[in-house]
Amino acid sequence: xxxxxxxxxxxxxxxxxxxxxxxxxxxxxxxxxxxxxxxxxxxxxxxxxxxxxxxxxxxxxxxxxxxxxxxxxxxxxxxxxxxxxxxxxxxxxxxxxxxxxxxxxxxxxxxxxxxx
Numbered sequence: 001x002x003x004x005x006x007x008x009x010x011x012x013x014x015x016x017x018x019x020x021x022x023x024x025x026x027x028x029x030x031x032x033x034x035x036x037x038x039x040x041x042x043x044x045x046x047x048x049x050x051x052x053x054x055x056x057x058x059x060x061x062x063x064x065x066x067x068x069x070x071x072x073x074x075x076x077x078x079x080x081x082x083x084x085x086x087x088x089x090x091x092x093x094x095x096x097x098x099x100x101x102x103x104x105x106x107x108x109x110x111x112x113x114x115x116x
Contacts, residue, residue, distance in 0.1 A: 046070055
C-alpha cells in the first residue's frame with residue numbers, strides 16, 4: 001500500500017524536519033526556475049536575432065506575436081521536460097519523519113506529492 005501525504009513547511013519542530021523541509025522547498029524552487037526561466041529566456045534570445053531581419057524591420061508590430069508564439073511553444077515543451085527532470089512523486093524513509101507519522105504506518109518508505 002502506498003501512503004501519500006503532503007509535505008508541510010509550516011510546522012517546524014526539529015532540525016531534521018527543518019532540513020527536510022528546506023530540501024523540499026529548494027527542489028520546488030529549482031524546478032520552477034528551470035521551467036519559467038527557460039520559457040522567458042529563449043524567446044528573448046530568438047527575438048534579439050530576428051529583430052534585425054527585413055521582415056521585422058518592415059512590420060515591427062509583428063514582433064510581439066513572434067515573442068508570444070515562441071513563449072507558448074517553449075512553455076509547452078518545457079512542462080514535460082521539467083516533469084521528467086523533477087519528478088512529482090518523491091520517496092522518503094519513514095525513519096526520517098515525525099513520531100506521529102511513524103506510529104501511524106507500518107511502511108518503511110513513504111511517497112509524497114511534491115506539487116507543481
